[in-house]
Amino acid sequence: MARISLDPPKTLSYRLAGWFCRRRYHAMLDPVAAVGHNIPVGRSYGILELQVGRWRQLDHRLKDLAVMAAAGKIGCSWCMDFGFWEAAMHHQVPAEKVRAVPDWWDSDMFTELERLVLGYAEVMTATPPAVTDELVAQLREHLSEGQLVELTGIVAVENLRSRINAALGLTSQGFTDRCTIQAVAP
16 A cells, blocks of 8 residues: 555646556556655656657667566555556567566576676665676676667666655555456466
């Protein structure tokens, strides 16, 4: 259960954010409702998210895997739920691959680059970050410097998202259930 009411004051800014969410996601997002209690925070967060959506140097599928790895490391069930829906439904990441992210070390489903991205997301999310020169050098064999900066940025943004959501007690909102992709039996 959320640690903060998901029924904030219905200010004009909050109503506009709600309209945008329902139009884009067909639901009010719990993180938007939670930050609706502080409009300057919500507005800044919203602007950041809109700008992140314009980052285009790194393939969406790699970003989705990095996001899922960071959210999983932090333990944000809301982010895992929404991230699965976004990756599988909007960026064509195979559902089986997204489901395998929490146990990627033991899976043969990922390419060398994907394994490097997942590892980078996890060590960057550690406290303190445990990124090594060797790992960055391996990533630079596959990614341009601009792509590496974008990867670093998306992992940092996911840390912000996941830590806010986990701290406020936000949990799965049912986005995974909306996926039209059938679950693979174990």
